[in-house]
Amino acid sequence: MPNLATPDSTNEVGKKVSRVPLVTIASIMLLSNSGGVLAQPQLVAKRVCINEVGRIISSGDRYLAVGSEICLGDKINPANGSTVKAVCYSSRQVLEFQQGAVFGVSGICTPQQVQAERRQCTPLNRNACPKMKGPSEDQDSLKLITPYGNILLNTRPTISWHPVKNATSYTVEITSYEFHWEAEVKDTILPYPKKRKELEYSAAYTITVTANKGNSPINSPGKLVVHVLPESDVKQVLEEVDVINKLGLSADEAAFLDLDIIYMSKGFLNETINSLKARVAAGSKNPTLFRVLGDRYLDAWLLDEAFREYKMAEWLAKSSGNSNELAQVQSRLKLMKSQSQPPMRRKPAQ
Template identity: 50%
Template sequence: MADRGTDKVGKIIYIFRISMIVSIILFLGLSSAWGRRLKSIGSRECKANGRVVNGGDRFLAAGSQLCPGDRINPVNGRTVSALCYLNGKLLDFKQSKIFDASDECSLPQKKAKLCTGLNPSGCNNTKSPHEDQDIPTLISPYGSSMLSSRPKISWYAVSNAISYTVIVSSYEFYWEKTVDKTVTTLPYPKEQKELKLGNTYNFTVIANKDKSLASSEPLVIIVLPEKEQNEIKRRVQHINELNLPPDEAAIFDLHAIYMSRNLLNEAIEALEARVAAGSQNPTLYRVLADRYLEAWLPNEALRNYNVANELAKRSRNLDELAKVQQGLNLVESYNHPPTRINPAQK
């Protein structure tokens, strides 16, 4: 009984330690879901909080980024649209107004505290990353909501598995597919019906062993309804039409849009597309690592933090190095949670 009580206290301290590090990360802007960055506009330097996405402003061209306190000045009869990095919204201005006024571009007043790897204090039960290593762990889809109706499904390999069975289910919806033990990524099968917009689905992977089965915890994800999907796609289209540098668009604009609806799946995929294209931007890898942590994937986060660290060293980017180090500290807390309480901790 004493050991069980000690383990429980140890888990509480583990969550507390992670929460403290997360607070520091959030303060430094490491895990900002709205992608603000230090930039130079003329003789100014600021943390950009938005972007003009069309013509019609007297002074700001389409594609111009906005600093705190910047004023939108529409030409008579024109409407200026601008993306707010703080809440991911596309705002329309018909009259002269400060862009980041409290009733326009501002942080959400009541943002739900979700259970994520960057917010473990919002969870009812937090597991050590070393628990249940003998069962499959789903990697993707990421998060708890997504746009895709045919998502890629991937998981970590399990020792002694002879095959894996992937199951996707919902009300009056079910399919399963068994694949070889060498397969840990399954493109959505063409022969299966696509997921319906607005519905919630369970994703499960079972490791089939010689004399036993080992099942992953179900991953529950909602596919956003059509109305919300169309609005997200409208914002993305505006950004794509600006022909921005691809890394910049993925890190800041697309990231802000997707994370405004907690679309980890799309945010990670957009960043991973830039990795596949050969990006050498340390910020991109660091933001990607942040999102992997949020998706409870510390191993993926560590891999990307390490790349970000090397790239930041090469470019002598001290700001990024500091942020990467905070992320590495958090991964360390994941990988080495306390299991016993020292007398001084009581």
């Protein structure tokens, strides 16, 4: 059996949001019964899966080309010295298969026992959140909207927030070690200023937005700590996204399956939400897409937005007779109703 080394996926407040771990599968030599030589894999015939469990997203497999669907019962056959990458739909992971080994996917691409009711720290599962000392987040503080989550791919993120009654202006600040800029704006959105220095890779920043009335702040500022990952991680994800975009897949399914898994493998919540929103803007009527978008809004601690997308997913599932999707989204709506609390932007700050 392969040794599946899965990093600790526990979320840290202010550091990671719904991070899907990258699973590396160690090399194993499969020997035949007749002489200790590497077992020869069988050629996988060209066909369409009835129930695909994943997709190959890199070269390196002897028989499965980039973009090939993975069917239950298939084997991954990396060429000697090669690493094959795949996305696994059921467990929503990015997998790596390494070096001259043959792996059956039936024991690897299996569903995780994690549903909406058992998600990591979210508004519907606060018991999974780390216990914080001191007062909880001020319910009257300004609530940020974007960037979604705490892990950034874009080094020039757009910053937005909910309006504050009677505010005449807002002060936006980004600070880090030997890094600071601020701007005063009238609107509730600030595209990253072109004249300001962009965020650096492998660094953490605090975004602070304060509502003002005249020259005085009128409530507690909204704060968000964000982390820009190393440039190598960013490039890896962008390369994988480029592979998916060139396959000519259904745009909706690519967004809520392959791209969502790839983005979330590094915690890029902002990118996957924007990808899903783009499909909504394009006129998607796919209930699964709306349900996944609702899930991601929950990951971002945006309850109102999550509820809105779940209700649309419910309506679309009913309209199309999609009983499986209807059951999934109704379970989420039921959970939201049973645990309804005043909306809150995100986890309490560290």
